[in-house]
Amino acid sequence: MTPSINHRRKSCGDARCCDYDLDVSDLLRIGHLTVQLATAAGWVTPVNDVSLRLAPGETLGLVGESGSGKTMLSLALMGLLPPGGKVGGEIWLGSDGTARGNQKKEEPNAETQRIAEAEERNLVGLREEEWRGVRGREIAMIFQEPMTSLNPVMRIGAQIEEAILAHEPKIGGDALQLRLLTAMEHAALPEPETRAQQFPHQLSGGLRQRAMIAMALAPKPRLLIADEPTTALDVTVQKQILELLDRLRRELELALLLITHDLGVVAKVADRVAVMYAGRIVEEGPVRKVLTFPQHPYTQGLLAASPTLEKRALKPIPGSVPQLTDLPAGCAFAPRCSFRRGECDKAVPEFRQPEPDHGARCVLI
Amino acid sequence: MSPLLTVKNLRKSYVRGGGVLANEGKSQRFVAVDDVSFEVAQGETFAIVGESGCGKTTLARMILRLIEPDQGAVLFGGSDLLKLSGAELRAQRRQMQMIFQDPFASLDPRMRVGEIVAEPLTIHEARLSKADRMARGAEMLRRVGLDEGALRRYPHEFSGGQRQRIGIARALILRPKLVVADEPVSALDVSVGAQVLLLLKELQREFQLTYLFISHSLPVVTQLASHIAVMRGGKLIETGPVERVLRQPSHAYTRDLLAAVPEIPQASQV
Numbered sequence: 001m002t003p004s005i006n007h008r009r010k011s012c013g014d015a016r017c018c019d020y021d022l023d024v025s026d027l028l029r030i031g032h033l034t035v036q037l038a039t040a041a042g043w044v045t046p047v048n049d050v051s052l053r054l055a056p057g058e059t060l061g062l063v064g065e066s067g068s069g070k071t072m073l074s075l076a077l078m079g080l081l082p083p084g085g086k087v088g089g090e091i092w093l094g095s096d097g098t099a100r101g102n103q104k105k106e107e108p109n110a111e112t113q114r115i116a117e118a119e120e121r122n123l124v125g126l127r128e129e130e131w132r133g134v135r136g137r138e139i140a141m142i143f144q145e146p147m148t149s150l151n152p153v154m155r156i157g158a159q160i161e162e163a164i165l166a167h168e169p170k171i172g173g174d175a176l177q178l179r180l181l182t183a184m185e186h187a188a189l190p191e192p193e194t195r196a197q198q199f200p201h202q203l204s205g206g207l208r209q210r211a212m213i214a215m216a217l218a219p220k221p222r223l224l225i226a227d228e229p230t231t232a233l234d235v236t237v238q239k240q241i242l243e244l245l246d247r248l249r250r251e252l253e254l255a256l257l258l259i260t261h262d263l264g265v266v267a268k269v270a271d272r273v274a275v276m277y278a279g280r281i282v283e284e285g286p287v288r289k290v291l292t293f294p295q296h297p298y299t300q301g302l303l304a305a306s307p308t309l310e311k312r313a314l315k316p317i318p319g320s321v322p323q324l325t326d327l328p329a330g331c332a333f334a335p336r337c338s339f340r341r342g343e344c345d346k347a348v349p350e351f352r353q354p355e356p357d358h359g360a361r362c363v364l365i
Numbered sequence: 366m367s368p369l370l371t372v373k374n375l376r377k378s379y380v381r382g383g384g385v386l387a388n389e390g391k392s393q394r395f396v397a398v399d400d401v402s403f404e405v406a407q408g409e410t411f412a413i414v415g416e417s418g419c420g421k422t423t424l425a426r427m428i429l430r431l432i433e434p435d436q437g438a439v440l441f442g443g444s445d446l447l448k449l450s451g452a453e454l455r456a457q458r459r460q461m462q463m464i465f466q467d468p469f470a471s472l473d474p475r476m477r478v479g480e481i482v483a484e485p486l487t488i489h490e491a492r493l494s495k496a497d498r499m500a501r502g503a504e505m506l507r508r509v510g511l512d513e514g515a516l517r518r519y520p521h522e523f524s525g526g527q528r529q530r531i532g533i534a535r536a537l538i539l540r541p542k543l544v545v546a547d548e549p550v551s552a553l554d555v556s557v558g559a560q561v562l563l564l565l566k567e568l569q570r571e572f573q574l575t576y577l578f579i580s581h582s583l584p585v586v587t588q589l590a591s592h593i594a595v596m597r598g599g600k601l602i603e604t605g606p607v608e609r610v611l612r613q614p615s616h617a618y619t620r621d622l623l624a625a626v627p628e629i630p631q632a633s634q635v
Contacts, residue, residue, distance in 0.1 A: 239625040
């Protein structure tokens with residue numbers, strides 16, 4: 001239906017990457033993204049052939065254990081990879097709301113198509129000056145530990161203003177003040193005038209994360225990457241922050257990429273979930289399907305190993321997460337998998353989709 | 366049967382805003398643990414659950430007398446630990462050991478694993494020869510799922526889960542009666558954390574251990590605990606058998622904690 005976008009790259013037959021029939025309205029399309037880093041032990045590939053898409057107003061949960069590559073993936077989306085890192089594949093960031101809104105339901109006409117084509121950009125290969133217009137401005141990020149991300153000797157308000165001024169240096173006093181207060185209201189920071197005058201150490205962990213969210217949202221980005229945003233917080237505060245993120249996604253039509261190791265967090269806020277293991281997406285689909293009918297043995301294993309409020313026999317996954325310097329030739333999960341067979345060790349399994357919206361990288365499917 | 370551990374009216378306060386620049390007249394006392402009492406029976410797992418800053422770690426450390434309480438009593442095996450000193454205290458202490466949260470910070474990076482695991486023996490069984498200590502260390506390592514080769518290696522050569530196993534071996538080598546585990550799996554990945562929880566369960570059966578289990582996570586605690594005490598602002602606000610506290614929480618804060626746990630939808634089968 002939309003060959004005008006497809007023609008720019010060769011079709012690979014992977015529905016998540018090149019099938020645009022359904023997702024003209026997507027804000028973000030990652031196609032075969034690969035990140036390579038040099039280490040003392042040689043080149044490693046923390047992100048390997050990752051394809052994902054994300055629409056405005058949608059939450060994608062990215063789940064993985066330590067070393068799965070989920071943080072490297074988000075840093076690649078922000079153009080913040082360590083020096084010397086190599087990036088391959090494509091990161092297409094869609095046009096802004098003008099082209100997006102009317103494409104959602106109806107058949108895209110030539111006009112909207114043209115706009116979409118003109119404004120959609122591949123972030124892979126951007127120069128540093130070009131990244132500055134994207135990073136923070138269109139894609140913002142919040143991190144696990146707000147205390148280490150905030151400047152300890154700067155007042156909260158000044159830090160949020162700085163985020164606005166970085167992208168709109170000419171904005172005037174009153175307008176700036178208004179934007180500051182709007183951002184703080186979005187993040188539901190109580191008593192914004194008082195909080196703006198305080199320093200990070202005067203705020204609780206939950207309020208600090210709200211300040212981070214205000215800072216991230218102040219330049220009005222369209223994509224928010226939240227990397228373990230509640231891991232350092234108590235459960236009752238976690239609940240409030242997750243509810244806040246969910247409301248912002250809806251009200252501001254934000255695309256939200258939520259990175260977490262916690263399947264419960266994903267179940268609470270994500271629409272779709274992608275499970276990452278040793279640099280690859282091993283399963284992707286709607287949250288409910290993935291969590292209740294997991295296709296990949298790793299996803300099944302994670303669910304069986306996750307403690308819940310039911311007293312039950314936990315089934316750990318044997319072994320440990322593999323080192324990126326020492327990955328097997330075939331499926332990286334095979335050494336820990338109870339369904340392992342000969343073909344698992346021969347080659348990395350294809351991503352197969354028994355259902356159009358739910359698939360996994362496993363030979364059993 | 367009398368309880369293994371009885372904690373009576375334990376209390377600890379600190380000076381808020383202390384330090385060299387503090388104005389003595391204006392400083393206030395902050396109560397970290399406020400009049401806490403409970404009993405732990407032999408062989409059970411007693412869990413203390415609460416959010417950060419509730420005083421749970423201070424409480425655990427006072428029970429081992431790593432922090433001196435302001436007042437109260439800790440009765441263990443018939444004697445009040447707080448009244449003991451010297452040899453008597455050491456004799457009781459070998460019956461109570463601790464497992465720490467951070468497997469990276471709690472092992473000396475310059476000691477070999479064999480020395481780490483056998484170190485308690487050099488204090489409490491000083492007459493053992495080095496060869497005997499290493500043999501005991503190897504046996505304990507095998508029991509927690511590591512092979513003998515680990516003895517001669519250093520902590521940095523191990524993953525987080527393996528390091529936590531080393532910490533468990535060190536805690537159990539003296540065959541203690543009580544093990545205080547302070548957030549033993551919260552630094553670990555889910556798949557590995559479940560391994561450690563299962564190991565703790567097995568070891569409890571094998572060595573008739575009593576656990577005092579400190580955690581912020583109700584789901585983790587649910588897997589092991591027989592009793593749960595919910596702590597907030599230095600006080601135990603609700604104590605009871607795990608099923609009762611989870612199914613019929615009597616305190617509003619316990620209900621809030623339970624409601625805040627993000628639940629994973631369960632498949633009808635599997």
